[in-house]
Amino acid sequence: MSESGTEDAGMLQVRIWRSGEDGGGFREYRVPRQASQTVLDVVTHVQRKLDPALAYRYACRVGMCGSCAMTVNGVSRWTCRTHVSKVAADGRLEIAPLANLPVVKDLVADMREFFDKWARAQGQFAGATTRHDAFAQVSPVSEARQAVDAGIECIGCGVCYSSCDVVAWNPDYLGPAALNRAWTLHQDERDAAQAERLRAVAGDAGCHACHTHMSCTERCPKHISPTAGIAGLKRAVAMAALKGEL
Amino acid sequence: MSAARESSTGAARDVSSGAARRVDARARNHPAYWAFIVHRVSGFALALFLPLHFWALCQAIAGEARLETFLRWTDNPLVKFAEWGLVLLLAAHLSGGLRLLALEFLPWRDWQKSLAAGAAGLALVAALAFALAL
Ligand code: HEM
Numbered sequence: 001m002s003e004s005g006t007e008d009a010g011m012l013q014v015r016i017w018r019s020g021e022d023g024g025g026f027r028e029y030r031v032p033r034q035a036s037q038t039v040l041d042v043v044t045h046v047q048r049k050l051d052p053a054l055a056y057r058y059a060c061r062v063g064m065c066g067s068c069a070m071t072v073n074g075v076s077r078w079t080c081r082t083h084v085s086k087v088a089a090d091g092r093l094e095i096a097p098l099a100n101l102p103v104v105k106d107l108v109a110d111m112r113e114f115f116d117k118w119a120r121a122q123g124q125f126a127g128a129t130t131r132h133d134a135f136a137q138v139s140p141v142s143e144a145r146q147a148v149d150a151g152i153e154c155i156g157c158g159v160c161y162s163s164c165d166v167v168a169w170n171p172d173y174l175g176p177a178a179l180n181r182a183w184t185l186h187q188d189e190r191d192a193a194q195a196e197r198l199r200a201v202a203g204d205a206g207c208h209a210c211h212t213h214m215s216c217t218e219r220c221p222k223h224i225s226p227t228a229g230i231a232g233l234k235r236a237v238a239m240a241a242l243k244g245e246l
Numbered sequence: 247m248s249a250a251r252e253s254s255t256g257a258a259r260d261v262s263s264g265a266a267r268r269v270d271a272r273a274r275n276h277p278a279y280w281a282f283i284v285h286r287v288s289g290f291a292l293a294l295f296l297p298l299h300f301w302a303l304c305q306a307i308a309g310e311a312r313l314e315t316f317l318r319w320t321d322n323p324l325v326k327f328a329e330w331g332l333v334l335l336l337a338a339h340l341s342g343g344l345r346l347l348a349l350e351f352l353p354w355r356d357w358q359k360s361l362a363a364g365a366a367g368l369a370l371v372a373a374l375a376f377a378l379a380l
Pocket residue numbers: 210211212285286288289290292293336339340343344346347
């Protein structure tokens with residue numbers, strides 16, 4: 001289907017992953033090209049106009065909820081804010097569910113393992129004060145607060161997790177998002193569970209499994225660098241171990 | 247693999263039907279991943295060279311005559327060329343290793359990519375310096 005001329009101009013050749021008894025495969029669709037079209041627009045067109053049985057997931061359409069992530073031409077992305085013009089210069093799109101996660105159906109990945117790992121990485125804030133205490137005063141210019149800022153805007157989309165080879169090599173690996181969450185809490189001076197958290201992220205399935213491929217950092221749509229947080233956790237764990245605090 | 251993952255998250259309300267898809271090769275095409283490939287390949291190649299290196303040392307122990315024959319063999323241009331490759335591997339692995347250590351132990355900055363490029367450059371410079379000094 002190379003340059004077939006005017007007939008195909010204005011049409012996108014779209015291959016979408018459909019699950020099935022046989023393990024699934026790609027199905028082809030033709031979708032009209034539109035100005036300012038996003039990949040999510042393309043998937044929605046297919047579901048509304050061509051194939052109502054197609055399963056996919058989205059909510060906010062503006063890059064806040066993190067539910068629309070898929071693999072687009074091999075690369076994990078948030079589809080609601082990925083313009084077709086950016087990823088399909090030749091008019092071809094290959095859309096599949098996120099990698100490294102079981103598939104519920106078609107483009108819908110099962111996120112349970114991903115979020116369970118946030119819990120396993122002590123991703124909950126552990127406060128030491130009550131509502132009767134005064135507000136904590138955290139200097140916005142302190143180094144720790146700046147480190148929190150750099151990682152706090154995570155929307156939980158799973159793009160990093162789906163891009164990480166170490167997750168594929170070691171299914172128990174907590175992964176970039178959970179470790180980034182642990183790092184922001186580690187830098188939170190109000191948090192009272194620091195030793196437990198470092199224990200949770202140390203070891204084989206934790207920060208030391210990371211090989212600094214930086215695929216997570218390369219792909220994160222929020223321009224977070226989980227690799228930086230993981231490197232910070234490696235240093236923190238090493239320091240704590242030296243001081244005998246682990 | 248997905249079966250193992252599902253069982254660890256509780257099979258009772260299992261909704262997953264399909265196996266997890268693998269990371270696509272196209273997702274790996276970025277500078278830091280290439281740096282990793284170079285580091286791994288050079289690391290393994292260097293490890294493979296070690297037995298040869300020990301064997302050469304054994305020749306020295308076995309006597310001066312045998313060492314002499316061996317050293318004369320290394321004057322062969324092909325061997326010289328292979329030595330140059332070895333130095334390139336070591337330089338690449340060393341600068342790649344220093345890059346990793348800097349990334350992980352120095353306070354994080356946004357110069358990771360420049361660091362990868364610098365590492366590659368340093369490797370090349372070292373290898374060329376050796377090549378010219380031959
Ligand atoms: C000369 C003999 C050497 C050999 C045979 C060797 C071999 C290896 C191998 C096989 C790996 C595993 C690669 C991987 O996991 O991806 C590795 C990793 C590593 N090497 Fe070397 N190496 C040598 C010298 C060095 C030097 C001189 C440095 C640094 C100054 C270094 C720093 C590192 C680091 C930091 C890693 C971890 C890489 C990672 O996490 O992927 N190595 N080395």
